Amino acid sequence: xxxxxxxxxxxxxxxxxxxxxxxxxxxxxxxxxxxxxxxxxxxxxxxxxxxxxxxxxxxxxxxxxxxxxxxxxxxxxxxxxxxxxxxxxxxxxxxxxxxxxxxxxxxxxxxxxxxxxxxxxxxxxxxxxxxxxxxxxxxxxxxxxxxxxxxxxxxxxxxxxxxxxxxxxxxxxxxxxxxxxxxxxxxxxxxxxxxxxxxxxxxxxxxxxxxxxxxxxxxxxxxxxxxxxxxxxxxxxxxxxxxxxxxxxxxxxxxxxxxxxxxxxxxxxxxxxxxxxxxxxxxxxxxxxxxxxxxxxxxxxxxxxxxxxxxxxxxxxxxxxxxxxxxxxxxxxxxxxxxxxxxxxxxxxxxxxxxxxxxxxxxxxxxxxxxxxxxxxxxxxxxxxxxxxxxxxxxxxxxxxxxxxxxxxxxxxxxxxxxxxxxxxxxxxxxxxxxxxxxxxxxxxxxxxxxxxxxxxxxxxxxxxxxxxxxxxxxxxxxxxxxxxxxxxxxxxxxxxxxxxxxxxxxxxxxxxxxxxxxxxxxxxxxxxxxxxxxxxxxxxxxxxxxxxxxxxxxxxxxxxxxxxxxxxxxxxxxx
Amino acid sequence: xxxxxxxxxxxxxxxxxxxxxxxxxxxxxxxxxxxxxxxxxxxxxxxxxxxxxxxxxxxxxxxxxxxxxxxxxxxxxxxxxxxxxx
Numbered sequence: 001x002x003x004x005x006x007x008x009x010x011x012x013x014x015x016x017x018x019x020x021x022x023x024x025x026x027x028x029x030x031x032x033x034x035x036x037x038x039x040x041x042x043x044x045x046x047x048x049x050x051x052x053x054x055x056x057x058x059x060x061x062x063x064x065x066x067x068x069x070x071x072x073x074x075x076x077x078x079x080x081x082x083x084x085x086x087x088x089x090x091x092x093x094x095x096x097x098x099x100x101x102x103x104x105x106x107x108x109x110x111x112x113x114x115x116x117x118x119x120x121x122x123x124x125x126x127x128x129x130x131x132x133x134x135x136x137x138x139x140x141x142x143x144x145x146x147x148x149x150x151x152x153x154x155x156x157x158x159x160x161x162x163x164x165x166x167x168x169x170x171x172x173x174x175x176x177x178x179x180x181x182x183x184x185x186x187x188x189x190x191x192x193x194x195x196x197x198x199x200x201x202x203x204x205x206x207x208x209x210x211x212x213x214x215x216x217x218x219x220x221x222x223x224x225x226x227x228x229x230x231x232x233x234x235x236x237x238x239x240x241x242x243x244x245x246x247x248x249x250x251x252x253x254x255x256x257x258x259x260x261x262x263x264x265x266x267x268x269x270x271x272x273x274x275x276x277x278x279x280x281x282x283x284x285x286x287x288x289x290x291x292x293x294x295x296x297x298x299x300x301x302x303x304x305x306x307x308x309x310x311x312x313x314x315x316x317x318x319x320x321x322x323x324x325x326x327x328x329x330x331x332x333x334x335x336x337x338x339x340x341x342x343x344x345x346x347x348x349x350x351x352x353x354x355x356x357x358x359x360x361x362x363x364x365x366x367x368x369x370x371x372x373x374x375x376x377x378x379x380x381x382x383x384x385x386x387x388x389x390x391x392x393x394x395x396x397x398x399x400x401x402x403x404x405x406x407x408x409x410x411x412x413x414x415x416x417x418x419x420x421x422x423x424x425x426x427x428x429x430x431x432x433x434x435x436x437x438x439x440x441x442x443x444x445x446x447x448x449x450x451x452x453x454x455x456x457x458x459x460x461x462x463x464x465x466x467x468x469x470x471x472x473x474x475x476x477x478x479x480x481x482x483x484x485x486x487x488x489x490x491x492x493x494x495x496x497x498x499x500x501x502x503x504x505x506x507x508x509x510x511x512x513x514x515x516x517x518x519x520x521x522x523x524x525x526x527x528x529x530x531x532x533x534x535x536x537x538x539x540x541x542x543x544x545x546x547x548x549x550x551x552x553x554x555x556x557x558x559x560x561x562x563x564x565x566x567x568x569x570x571x572x573x574x575x576x
Numbered sequence: 577x578x579x580x581x582x583x584x585x586x587x588x589x590x591x592x593x594x595x596x597x598x599x600x601x602x603x604x605x606x607x608x609x610x611x612x613x614x615x616x617x618x619x620x621x622x623x624x625x626x627x628x629x630x631x632x633x634x635x636x637x638x639x640x641x642x643x644x645x646x647x648x649x650x651x652x653x654x655x656x657x658x659x660x661x662x
Contacts, residue, residue, distance in 0.1 A: 009640075267636070307640075423616055446619065447635040454623050516620060523595050 015310035042094040099126030116281035138247035154272035166194020221262035224252035231485035260301030287401035321403025328396035335389030355379040376570040380546035420537040441469030466505030500551035
C-alpha cells in the first residue's frame with residue numbers, strides 16, 4: 001500500500017512511458033476473468049447455450065450444501081442498484097461488464113489524452129442503458145453546474161457550457177409536460193438566461209476578491225452533504241419527507257468525493273482551468289456504477305486519482321486489478337457460504353447458537369430470548385466477517401475496475417484480520433474512508449488544538465474524527481440518503497448509537513497513544529516467538545470492533561439499555 | 577545540527593517506530609512507497625519533528641515533497657530551523 005500525499009503528481013512524460021507496452025497475456029487475462037464474471041453472474045452463458053455454473057458444479061454443490069441462484073448461476077452481492085430498466089440484476093450486471101470491457105479496450109490502446117474522456121463516454125453509455133437518458137442527463141447537468149462554478153471563471157469560451165447548462169436544465173424540467181415546439185422555445189430561453197446569469201452575475205462575483213468567490217463553490221460542492229441535514233430539519237419541522245428522484249439520490253451519494261474534490265481545489269491542487277472532461281472523469285467512471293451505495297468515498301477526489309493514474313506500468317496496474325477481481329469472485333461465491341458453515345458448525349458441534357446478523361440477535365434478545373456470552377461474541381464476529389467478505393468482495397471489484405482502467409488505487413480492504421490493534425484496523429478495514437475522515441476532520445483538529453500536549457492533541461483529534469466525523473460525515477449520509485431522510489431515522493440510527501462512536505474513538509486513541517510510547521523491535525506477523533501474541537492481538541482487535549457493533553444495530557423493539565446489556569453479556573457480565 | 581545529523585535522527589526514529597526488516601532504510605528510500613502504512617504514521621513523524629527539532633509543522637507541510645525521503649524531511653527541518661526566529 002502506498003500513501004498518496006498532496007503534491008505526489010505524475011508527469012505526462014512518465015505516464016506516456018508507462019503506457020508504451022502492450023502485452024497479449026494481459027489482454028487474455030482480462031478477457032478470461034471477464035468471461036468468468038459473465039458466466040457466473042449474468043445470463044450471458046445461457047444466451048450462448050453454455051452450461052450454467054449449477055450444471056457444471058451441481059453435484060459437488062449438493063455434497064457441500066451450496067445453494068445456487070434460481071436461474072442456475074451464482075447469486076451475487078455485486079449489483080447495479082435501483083435500476084428499473086432491467087428485469088433482474090443479472091441483466092444490469094451484463095451491461096455493466098460490457099461497459100467495463102469497452103472502457104478497458106479504449107483505455108488500453110488509446111493515447112493518454114483520450115483515456116479519461118473515453119471512460120466518461122463509457123460511463124454515460126452504461127448509465128444511459130441502466131438508468132435511462134433522463135437520469136443520465138440530470139446527473140450530467142448537476143456536474144456541469146458544479147464545473148461552471150469551480151472552473152468556469154478560469155476557462156475561456158464558457159458561453160457554450162453555460163448555455164448548454166440552461167438548456168439541459170430546462171429540458172429536464174419541462175420535457176414530460178410540454179409539447180416539442182414549446183419545449184424548444186423554453187430551452188432557448190433557459191439557455192439564454194443561464195448564459196446571461198453566468199456571464200453577468202456569477203462570473204464577476206467568482207472572479208472578484210470577495211469572500212463569496214470562495215464561499216459559493218464551497219457551498220455548491222457541499223450541497224449534497226448540506227442537503228441531508230437540511231432535509232432532516234425540514235422533515236422534523238414540517239413532518240413532510242423529502243421525496244427525492246433517483247438522480248438526486250445517486251448524485252448525493254457522491255458527497256464524500258465532492259467534498260474531497262473541493263478540499264483539493266481549495267488547497268490549490270486542482271488546476272483552475274481544468275478541462276470539463278478531465279473534471280468529469282473524477283466522478284463519472286464505470287468503476288462508480290456497481291453498488292453505488294457501497295464505499296462512495298472510494299478513490300477519493302482529484303489529487304488521489306491524479307497521483308494514481310498511470311503512476312506505474314499499465315500492465316502491472318492491470319494485473320493488480322485482475323488479482324483483486326479474482327479475490328472478489330472468490331468472496332462473491334463463497335463469502336456467504338463460509339459464514340453459514342461457521343454458524344452451522346457452532347450449533348452442531350458446540351451447541352452454541354450463532355446469529356448471522358447482529359440485528360437478528362438484538363431483535364430476539366428484546367423479544368425475550370436469553371443470550372450467552374459465547375453467542376454474543378461469536379454472533380458479533382460472525383456478522384463482522386460477513387461484512388469483511390461481502391463488502392470486501394464488492395469494494396475489491398470496484399478497486400479492481402479502477403485499476404483495470406489504469407488508476408493504481410489502493411484496496412479499500414487490506415486483510416483486516418491481520419490488524420493487531422484498532423488504529424491499524426481502521427485503515428485496513430476502510431482505507432479510503434479513513435483517509436477521507438483524516439483529511440476532512442482529523443487534520444484540521446490535529447494542526448489546531450493542544451499543540452503543546454502531544455497526547456491530548458492526538459486524543460482530541462481522534463475522538464473528534466470518530467465521534468463527530470464518523471457519524472456526521474460518513475454514517476448519516478450513507479444510511480439516510482436512500483432509505484429516507486427523516487429525523488426518526490437520524491435519531492435511531494445515528495444519535496442513539498452514540499456508545500459505538502465513543503467506544504471506537506476510545507479504542508483507537510488509546511491504542512495509538514500506547515503504540516507511540518512503546519518501543520517496537522519487530523514488525524507484526526514476523527515468524528518468531530511473539531507470533532502467538534500477534535494472533536491473540538488480532539483476535540482481540542476484531543472481537544472488540546465486532547462487539548461494539550451491537551450499539552449500531554438498533555431495532556424497532558430495542559432501547560439503549562438492551563444494547564448495553566448485550567454488550568456487557570459479551571464481556572461476561574449478565575444483568576438479567 | 578547539520579543535515580547528516582538530522583537524517584540520522586530521523587532514520588533512528590523511523591526504524592524504531594516502524595520496524596521493517598524487509599526494506600533497507602537509506603536516506604533516499606521512498607517513504608511513501610511502502611514505509612508508511614497510513615496517515616497515522618505521518619502524524620507520528622510530525623510529532624517527532626516538532627518535539628525533536630522544534631519545527632512548526634502545518635497541515636500544508638504534509639505533502640509529497642517534504643515526506644518523500646529522509647533527505648527531503650531533513651531539508652524541510654533545515655528550512656524550518658533556519659527561518660525560525662533566534
